[in-house]
Amino acid sequence: MLREILISLRTRCAPAFVRLGYRYAAVACVGRAARCAAAWAPHQESTRRRILTAMAEAPEGKGTAVILGSGPCLDLPMAELLSRFRRVLLVDVAHPPAALRLARRHSAIDLLECDLTGVAAALANPAIPAPPAPGCDAFLGDQDVGLVVSANLISQLPLVPLRQMGKRWPDADRPAYARAIVTAHLEHLSTFSCPTLLIGDVQRRVIDPDGRVTEMEDPLFGVALPAGEMEWDWTVAPVGELSTGWSIVNRVRAVRLDRV
DSSP states (O other), rough: OOOHOOOOHBBOOOHHHHHHHHHHHHHHHHHHHHHHHHHHHHHHHHHHHHHHHHHTTTOTTEEEEEEEEEETOSSSOHHHHHHHOSSSEESSSSSSSSHHHHHHHHHTTEEEOOOTTHHHHHHTTTTTOOOOOOOOTTTTTTTTTTEEEEEEEETTTHHHHHHHHHHHHHTTTTTHHHHHHHHHHHHHHTTTOOOOOEEEEEEEEEEEESOOOOEEEEETTTTOOOOSSSSEEEEETTTTTTTTTTEEEEEEEEEEEEGG
């Protein structure tokens, strides 16, 4: 508990986003990543390999890589990104200490706090009478961008907005709103002309102590991703992480949206 408090105090997050719960979610993710490091390692390595493949096709003369959902950067090939691009832009709604340390060590790294749903600022305003429409056009006008990666982000985007909807508009159609957020992110990514890689969950399985799949969830709320170049399992919560002795395994897909 003390460790997570210290991480929270050192996590950079705008006050409005803190009030919505984004910093709490980021710190919880960092804590789970540390506890489940061995179980997460294959997934992180698969993510890094797919980013390296997309990076190899980045056009010459484009000096910026944009990483959406950078988090603590555990799944990013940072050394290779820094050797290939003049600027690596790490984009997230909250930047934990690991990202801050990287930015201090490398002048080529810029950190940007950005809500990629386009709804957080409105949700933070108590005067807004209805859920805002999602959408984001960040970085579309930057002609220096040579690579865009959405890194294990898409299934996370609806979570905080849905919690806020449950508090403020309990009768609203929450699954439809989640689908709109996921769809808006796909539309944003599909607008880039450079290599654009999406890595994200497409299925979540809940497994009981006897190894039986007791529940399957769709983390994208009915939105179908295009066929991917590669899929793998990510043991998000191995046995021992949950108090029940159950586990959670996500199916992850890597999709090149510039080829769709």
